[in-house]
């Protein structure tokens with residue numbers, strides 16, 4: 001998951017595997033990354049509903065800076081399959097360690113939450129579950145179906161793990177028919193060993209390619225963070241790789257370091273550079289690109305889905 005946080009904890013028990021890592025001081029954020037503290041009545045109502053239904057959100061678990069804005073509009077990204085991840089990505093603030101027991105009633109509760117919030121579009125993500133035979137794919141599929149039943153008018157976006165070494169997992173999620181399939185590459189291939197040690201760049205890329213082969217009509221989406229130490233040429237190469245996999249929608253946001261034990265911020269990418277990345281990406285043929293310091297995978301996902309559909313329709317009209 002594309003995570004970010006402004007939290008400054010010391011050695012955190014949420015990430016036992018990071019305790020031995022050297023301290024990386026967290027630089028002060030530039031003005032363009034400053035956001036208002038959450039607290040609106042709508043934010044509180046969204047929070048109460050998530051608590052009442054015992055649902056986890058990546059907004060909270062990753063310490064997302066956009067939570068005040070998103071939850072004010074009732075846009076919460078549900079995180080299924082528990083709140084403990086079996087990977088140890090060095091950028092991510094989601095807790096790691098021994099995973100939770102699978103809750104068979106979670107899909108229905110997600111459906112209830114989507115109906116109660118009256119969402120036109122919902123994003124569902126998860127922790128990595130390398131301990132499960134199917135990587136949690138069956139649970140994703142059940143959640144998609146439960147949302148369709150409880151809220152038939154809601155469009156569904158999934159942001160999935162990579163299902164590495166999990167035969168037929170991807171097929172099960174695609175068969176459940178989400179409207180958007182998102183899987184984040186997160187960073188450039190050179191930094192994978194350090195940033196996503198449990199993942200493989202070309203596996204993630206193939207996963208996105210495979211979605212299009214299984215269902216050419218399904219929108220695909222991927223995202224990356226910048227400020228981790230990559231250079232511009234590498235970012236442009238990732239764009240080319242994603243277009244070769246026919247990915248429709250690209251998101252690019254600034255990496256924010258959750259704690260001193262996480263991967264060090266290499267630098268803050270300026271808003272102007274983000275605009276330049278957006279122009280490059282559109283030139284390479286993505287239907288839609290969101291690139292800004294506060295862009296996250298699910299930021300403005302509902303509005304962006306409407307734009308995505310319109311962009312495809314316009315392209316088909318031109319082609320026809």
Ligand code: SF4
Nearest residue numbers: 059064067070298299
């Ligand atoms: S950007 Fe995504 S993760 Fe962050 S608060 Fe909004 S919905 Fe949640």
